[in-house]
Every structure is written in structure tokens, then in C-alpha cells.
Amino acid sequence: MPELKTDSRLVEEYTYGFETAVAEDTVPPGLNEDVIRFISAKKGEPDWLLEFRLKSYRWWLKKKEPRWALVDYPPIDYQAIRYFSAPKSALGHAVDDPALCDTFARLGIPLNEQQRLDGVAVDAVFDSVSVATTHQKLLAEKGVIFCSFSEAVRAHPELVRAYLGSVVPHTDNFFASLNSAVFTDGSFCYVPPGVKCPVELSTYFRINARGTGQFERTLIIADRGSQVSYLEGCTAPMRDENQLHAAVVELVALEDAAIKYSTVQNWYPGDAAGRGGIYNFVTKRGHCRGAWSHISWTQVEVGSAITWKYPSCVLEGDGSIGEFYSVAFTNRRMQADTGTKMIHIGKNTRSTIVSKGISAGESVNTYRGLVRIEPGATGARNHSNCDSLLIGNRCRANTFPVVESSVPDATIEHEATTSRISEDQLFYMQSRGLDPETARSMIVNGFCREVFKQLPLEFSVEAVKLLEIKMEGSIG
């Protein structure tokens, strides 16, 4: 079998790299208490929320940026970022703005109710502001609240106040503190007791303005016995500069509730020389607060120059279940340090981790995970499977799982393999008439299958296609 060389004329078309000319309302670059007060006032927030922001900002000032991850990036100048940018028309009703509607249509997200995706309610966030949310009536009938975070603060402040910061406190880490100070919008969802949400909920994030950071905040609460499936998608324009995306997502599942949170992340990853691209430094955590609750994270990460995130579950309720399914694809000069943390606190809790990393080009893909069984978490069970596939001989894959157990009857199994696509498999498929690209694509698809089948149906098809597009040209 001839040795295939890595193709250096790799030019992948990031089809979402366009810019939209829209009149924007922005604040000058820099971060200080005045900027925070401005943001809070612009959104008409109550005093308690301004206090939360200021408390977080003051905490952030005392912290040092962490640098322990296996990712390399130049220092970020936090004073050179603009912390607020909103399309002017969004402050009224965005659906009337043709440019905005057009942007989302090009991304495949129709905002117009007649063209809506059946079975999916969409909240569209353009830069820092939520510009439209569909399916409001249907959800209202069931008592499901799904709206932008800012809208939730206005209409349901008691709910927001009760749960905000209860899973990711403002003191949690450097980027979470920053987010807690300057977040501008995101999604909020509350599902009342016993309700199975009738449609998939989805938020689509689009960064547009230059020189801004995206700091969205998402809070999802599933009350007793309820169920909700949520999907987030994201893209950004192609630019030479790096932009910071430091989001915080908090999930709370009460007794017997289930939350499924899926992400298809396709931020601009930078060009072949590693210039530009989004820094995706995100804190996501789910709290299985009630007994028998269930939180499942599924992520398909194929973009962003640097990904640094560990969607985690705190399994406090007895019998609760946490799951993490991930495909992380890195190419060219992308870097990813991602993984999960499963903290078992209650009795008879269970966690499953399936992480598939694919490295191509000169990228670095690191899995970092923690499974911790606290004293008292009797009967805990965990199974982890972290595999890495290397495409080409200039990329790197690292795996650092940590398993800690303080309980004698916990059962923990972890396995990981790093290898490349089997030549035997490729040869077999080619001997059946498939060309090398298609053969490789099918093998990678099979490698990721266990993760893709966790995605909601419409998106699992898209995810397969997206990965195929991303892999085009990366021969190895």
C-alpha cells in the first residue's frame, strides 16, 4: 500500500466565514466597573444582578490566568476587548431586520416562523444579544420557559436569582469569573414539574463584530420529573485576529428530571498558518441535584483555534446518572484540551464517558478527565473510553485521565487507545471499490458512531456531514 503523504495544500472552505454589515451598538474596548454598570443599565437589570456582576469582577481582578493546559497562545489583552456589541435593531424586534434574518438563513437557521424547523424551537444570539426566539406559543402552553437570558431576568427574576451561580459560582475559575462579570446574554430554560418538553430547544450563537468577546450565560433548570433536550450551535466570521469566547453553562436537574445538552461547535478555527480563530474557553457543568436525575452532555467540536472546556456532572442525587459523549476534531494548527469531570457524591450513581479525539495536520488534541468517587458515594460505577485517532504524522494526541476512589464498592473502568486508521481496513474498503477519501471518511464515521448516535436525529446527520467536510484534504 503506497504511503500517503499529508497534503499541504489543505484549503478547507469555512463556509460560515462571511461578515454581515449591520449597524451595531458597541462600547469602547476595556474593562472596568463603569463598563459593567453600562452593560447592566443597558439591559435594565435589577440591583441584585449588578451586584453579582461587580462581585465577580472584583474577584476576577485578584485571580491569575491559568496556564496549565497543553495549549499555547499569546497573552490575552483583556483591556483591548469590547465587552458589549448588539445589533441596533435587536433592541427592538430583530425579525424585521432583513440583514439579520438573512445571516441566519445562510447559516440554515430560519427565524421566520413559517419556515421554522419542525420540532425545534430556536433562540438566535447575534454577538452578545438574543435576537429572536421561535415557538414561543407552543412552549407557553406547556409552561416551558425558553427565552433569552435577559428576557428571563425581566420576566422571571425569582427563578434566575434562585439558580444563577449555584452550579458554577463566580469564584469557580478565572474565565467563569470574567463571564459572571460581563455576560450579556444567552439562553434560559425552565421546564415545570412533570413536563416533557414537546420540541427540541436550540440556541444558535453567531459572533459578528470585530474586537469583541462573546460571554454568553446559559441556565437550564429541569424541575422534578421533567425532560428537555437542548442543542447549541455556533459559528463565527473568518478573521486574522483571535476572539475570546468564554461562556458559562449551568444545568440543574431536580429529582427524576433529565437534561440532554448537545453542542455542535464550529467556530472559525484559524487559517492554515494558525492565524486568527476563536478561543473557546468555556465552563459547563451540570448538577444532578435530585435523586434519579440524569444529565447527558454530547459535543461535536470541530472548530475554534483553541478549545479548553470540561463539561462536567456533579452527581449529588442518589441514583443519578452523568454522561459525556464527545468527538473533538483538530486540524492544521488547532489545539484542544478538553474532557470531563464526573464527581460522584450520592449513592449508586453512574457515569459514562466516551471521548473520541481525531487529530490531523499539526494539531494537538488532549483529553483530560477526572472521575472522583467521594467518601459516601457507595455503589458508584463509571466506565470511560477515550480513544484517539491520528491522521498524518505531524499531529499529537495526549490522554490524561485521573481516577480517584475513596469507596471500596465503587467500580471504575477506564480504557484508552491511541492509533491511526488501520491500513488493513483501508485496503479492504478500497478493494471493494471505494476511493481513499470515502473509505477514510467511513472509518472515521464508525469511530465516532457511538457519540453521533447520542445527538438528536436532525443534528446527527448534520454532524456526520460536518465532520466529512472538515476532514476533506487531510490525507494521512
Next chain:
Amino acid sequence: MSAPSDIRGFDAAAFGPFAAADPAGARAAAFARYAALPLPAPDDEDWRHTPLARFPFGRLAPWAPLGPPSPAAATGDDWAVEFDLVITVSGAGARVEDRSGLLAARRLGFQALETCPEERSKPWNLPGPPDAAEKIEALNAAFFTCGWRLDIPAAAELARGALVRYVHDRSGIFLPRLAVRVGPRARFALVEWYENAAGAEGFLVGATQWTLAEGARAEYARVTLGGVEGAALTDDRARLARDAALRWTTAQIGGRLNRARAGAALEGPGAEFVQRGLCRIGGTSRHERRTIQLHAASDTNSNLLHKAVVADEAQSVYRGVIAARPGAVRIDAYQKNNNLVLDPGARATSMPGLLIDADDLKCTHGATIGSLDPEQVFYLRARGLDEAAARRLLLEGFYEDILAAFPHESLRARLRRALADGAA
């Protein structure tokens, strides 16, 4: 006068008596290296579980360098009968029993390390922050109590090998050092057996280095019986040339505080490394086992299995790394860590790791943490065994595949006895 980077009790003043026992200047060179290396930082993640401050440096004094070993007639010690050469070291000095006349016939080289130029061991250079453990290795190279270099000539067939037995029968810090060079296509076995004699507050700081030339085959066993109070800090490394093979077994039984590192660098194609390790601790012991499988050449294999049994309120930590350098293709590396946690209050942490910079290879690791399978215990009880006997039998089964890898049946029997005593 102590410098801030000195480990307590190991400063220039303490080095004085060692400088006197340094005809080739190796100790002085090592001391200079030691003084220049930094201590681990207080927040160094690598030292989180077994911090340097917990070891009894400063509280215990190092043993003075021992004189040359005296020849001794073979004792009636039955369990050592399968070895060709037995060296026994205790507070009274070192004794050599040349049982098969190997030394007399010059079939292997045996020199005191003081008379050899400095054996500087190659640092690991893994990605990440610099390794503060190099300071411990340098400390051992400067302050070793007794140290020998064994040279096995090309094509020598010495599979029965040597036993070096350390009996720590006097309180203090004991620092043995060994350098073993196995010549091309030679065969050799070495067992380093350390026991902390009851009543002595012993602290072992050991370092052994192996260099295997082309086609060399060796077996190395390091056994540390820590007793109740013993502490141990060891750093062993091996370098394998083309087609060399090393089977390395470790057993750590008891002891209050252990931190052991064992690593092999496979530097030529065809090199093969197998490691089997066992740790059994109870009480409030803390134990950390670190391993390195470094593949610096293509077509190399490694296979590592480490098992830990943790009882009472002890804590065991395993941290392993498989590293594949750029260009090291067609390698097959495997690393497995199995832990049995026997009591509430006992704790096991497993951190296997992969650092892969090449693509045409297969590297796998796995880890499990659990306890004795209640169904298996039930099955044995249904066959008439009481619960204690059933558990003992299952534990023996758990240890057996590690024990089977040790050289010489007499050694295996001795280990089984030591494990059974610990289990009481």
C-alpha cells in the same frame, strides 16, 4: 551552611564525610549537580500526593559510606540458593558471597562506584514542567551509602543472576546505588531486596540504572518491604538499545510512605520492555508509583501492569506515562493499572497517561478500581470456606500474575509469604 534549595540535612556540611570517600570525583560532580537543581515548588502537581516535606529528611541522618565489601562464605540461607552471587548489606557493612565463583573467574565486572567516573543518568525530558525528581537522583549520586557497578560482558549467560539484599537494621537514611551494564547478547538477572528490619526507623533513598546493549536480555526485580514505619524514595531507570529486552518486576509491601519511579527508554528498534508491579499497603500508608514507558525508536514494544491492594485507610496513587517521540512508529505500548480497595477509608487514584507524537502506532492504557467481587466471595463460601479464607484466596489470585513474573521460585515463595503476613 544550608542553601535554600537544599533538602533538609543534605547540605555542603553534610557532604563533607562523603567528599572524603570520592577517589574519582564522581560524588563531587553529583553534588554540584544536586545543588544547582531546584526543589519541587509547593504547588507542584507532580508532588501533590507524596510531598517532599513528608519524608523524614532532616529528622534522620544519612548512614556514613560503607567500606568495601568483605568476602563471605555461602550461608545456609536456603532462599538465596538459586542465585550465583549474593551481596548482603546491613549496618555492619557489606558481604559478598561469590557462590558460583563468578567474581573469582572474572565472569562479570564488579566495582565500587566511588572508583568509577560519574554515571550521569539521562533525564527524561518529557513535555511539561522540569522534573524535580532529578534532584533526588543527584542526591543519591552524591550521598550514596554503598554503590556498585556491575558489568556483564558480551554474550555472558548469567541467568541465575545476583541478589543484593539490604537489611535496614539501624535507624537513619540508607542510600544504595547500583549501575548495571549488560553487554551485547548477554543475559543477566538482578534482584534488589530491601527490608526495613523491625524496630529501625528506616528511610530508603535508592537509585538504580540499567544500560542494556544490543540484544541484551535482563530481568530486574526491586522488592521493598517497608515494615510499619519505613519510608522509601526510589528512582530507577533503564535504557534499552536495539533488540534488548528487559523484564522488570516491583513489589512494595508495607511502609508508611513510598514514592517510587520506574522508567524505561526504548532507544533502538526491536527493544522490548515488560513491567509487572505490585503494591500492598494498609494502616495509614501513602504510596505513589510512577512509571514511564518512553518509546524513542520505531518497532519497540512495552507492556506494563501495576496492581495495588489498599486496605484500612491507606492511599495509593499510580501515575503512568507512555510517551512516543516523533518518528517512533510501529510501536505497541500497553499500560494497565488495577486497584483493589478493601476497606472504607482506603483510597486509590489512578492516572494513566499518553503523550503521543507519532501516528503509526498503537498505545493503549486501562485502569480499574474496585473491590473483591462479592459473587466470587459467595461462590467460595458456598464451597465451604469461611469469609476470611475466601477473601485471602481471591487476593492471592489477584497477586499471582504479578508474582509469576518474578525470577526464581524461591523469590516468589518468599514474596507470597511476605504478602500473607501483611494480610493478617
